[in-house]
Amino acid sequence: MKTMREDGNTIIGSAIEAVLPEAAVIKALENRKFSGKVVVIAIGKAAWNMAKATQLTLGQQIDAGLVITKYDHAKGPIDGFEIVEAGHPIPDGNSVLGASKAIALVENLSEEDHVILLVSGGGSALFEKPMPGIMLEDIMDITEQLLGCGADIVEINTVRKHLSGVKGGKFALHCKKASIFAIVLSDVIGDRLDAIASGPAYPDGSTSEEALKIINKYDLTVTDEMLEVLSIETPKEITNCETVITGSVSALCDAASESAKALGYQPIILSSTLDCEAKEAGKFLSAIAREIHSHKTHLKKPIAMIVGGETVVRIIGKGMGGRNQELALSAALGIEGLEGTLIFSVGSDGTDGPTDAAGGMLDGTTAMKIRATGMEPEVYLDNNDSYHALQASGDLIMTGSTGTNVNDLIVLLCK
Numbered sequence: 001m002k003t004m005r006e007d008g009n010t011i012i013g014s015a016i017e018a019v020l021p022e023a024a025v026i027k028a029l030e031n032r033k034f035s036g037k038v039v040v041i042a043i044g045k046a047a048w049n050m051a052k053a054t055q056l057t058l059g060q061q062i063d064a065g066l067v068i069t070k071y072d073h074a075k076g077p078i079d080g081f082e083i084v085e086a087g088h089p090i091p092d093g094n095s096v097l098g099a100s101k102a103i104a105l106v107e108n109l110s111e112e113d114h115v116i117l118l119v120s121g122g123g124s125a126l127f128e129k130p131m132p133g134i135m136l137e138d139i140m141d142i143t144e145q146l147l148g149c150g151a152d153i154v155e156i157n158t159v160r161k162h163l164s165g166v167k168g169g170k171f172a173l174h175c176k177k178a179s180i181f182a183i184v185l186s187d188v189i190g191d192r193l194d195a196i197a198s199g200p201a202y203p204d205g206s207t208s209e210e211a212l213k214i215i216n217k218y219d220l221t222v223t224d225e226m227l228e229v230l231s232i233e234t235p236k237e238i239t240n241c242e243t244v245i246t247g248s249v250s251a252l253c254d255a256a257s258e259s260a261k262a263l264g265y266q267p268i269i270l271s272s273t274l275d276c277e278a279k280e281a282g283k284f285l286s287a288i289a290r291e292i293h294s295h296k297t298h299l300k301k302p303i304a305m306i307v308g309g310e311t312v313v314r315i316i317g318k319g320m321g322g323r324n325q326e327l328a329l330s331a332a333l334g335i336e337g338l339e340g341t342l343i344f345s346v347g348s349d350g351t352d353g354p355t356d357a358a359g360g361m362l363d364g365t366t367a368m369k370i371r372a373t374g375m376e377p378e379v380y381l382d383n384n385d386s387y388h389a390l391q392a393s394g395d396l397i398m399t400g401s402t403g404t405n406v407n408d409l410i411v412l413l414c415k
């Protein structure tokens, strides 16, 4: 019989496999004719896989291609493509270099030409051209503030879109009259196209007023120049772009559910839109686990509770971690000593926060193992240092970059 940890790893493997973008990209390109010059621009953490699928489908039809992805996310050269790796979640000079190369490829195209834009999450950091008057350092600083203040991705990107010359539909303006066909892999709850990678070619649904409200709500520090630029509206109408959306956290949950069922668990998808604080989600899941084991519910073991979404973290400590690891450490405290329980939380992109781990997988022994090393898990949780606590118990999930990005998967297994 397989262990619960083996079951957990099987579920992670099958769920991620099911949301790799290649098949969806090939399907989206099927039966489409592209006239004139064809330029392919791929941005985001899944950019390499999406570009590779496009190259295999269109081959010689492509006149020029560019992949802009996170460091260590390119898996080798792609015929006819230049590859730029850049900073994420904080943009860096290569994010600006990548965007300037993309603009150079599209700005002289004419009406007969086509831009195939492959968009995946991560694009906001990886693809950047600050608005006139704004420095890259300003964007780096506000990004750091936004990521640590507890703002959700829609709020974060509302600010980023207003400060950038390629987000919030503004990349479409650089393509002038060329036709854009965008294939978008969703990593935003509700699949908001103006939020995924900050919607480079999609009409922006957010306003300057909202951007300024977010600055006030989280008490963010901005310069006078930034305030001025935040007051400039983003494009509300884009006429040269057709968009197809593929993949989502729901598909990730469905695949996890199928896999759990095949392993003998009764799967229940609790939610595919989780967006609360990571710590709270960990507490809540462990409360459910305790309830299931108390036999007071009608829920029959073995059972798999499946949750998808993207939690948030308010960073108050100085430690290292990510939202999945923080959820996992919080759950480890909640189920300390409980048998027959496994919980994992994993980012489908394979990286959680600024760490090399994808998330954490824990059971009733995790907190005890951390304590056995002389570390207090509560202290590590308070210091946002989930990485080192889970490293000590051997409970980090390490997948490496997966080639996709459709949000996070959280599963509770009870036997």
Ligand SMILES: Nc1ncnc2c1ncn2[C@@H]1O[C@H](COP(=O)(O)OP(=O)(O)O)[C@@H](O)[C@H]1O
Pocket (backbone or CB within 6 Å): 088, 089, 122, 147, 148, 312, 313, 314, 315, 318, 319, 320, 321, 322, 323, 326, 347, 349, 351, 352, 353, 354, 384, 385, 386
């Ligand atoms: N020490 C930490 N503990 C918990 N979360 C953190 C820590 N440092 C950064 N984060 C979180 O990591 C997130 C960015 O990481 P990442 O996994 O790359 O996000 P995404 O997958 O959405 O791109 C931010 O939302 C930030 O709040």
Ligand SMILES: O=C(O)[C@@H](CO)OP(=O)(O)O
Pocket (backbone or CB within 6 Å): 045, 089, 120, 121, 122, 123, 124, 125, 153, 157, 187, 188, 195, 196, 197, 198, 405
């Ligand atoms: O690029 C972005 O804006 C977000 C959402 O799409 O992705 P990530 O959270 O992976 O940075």
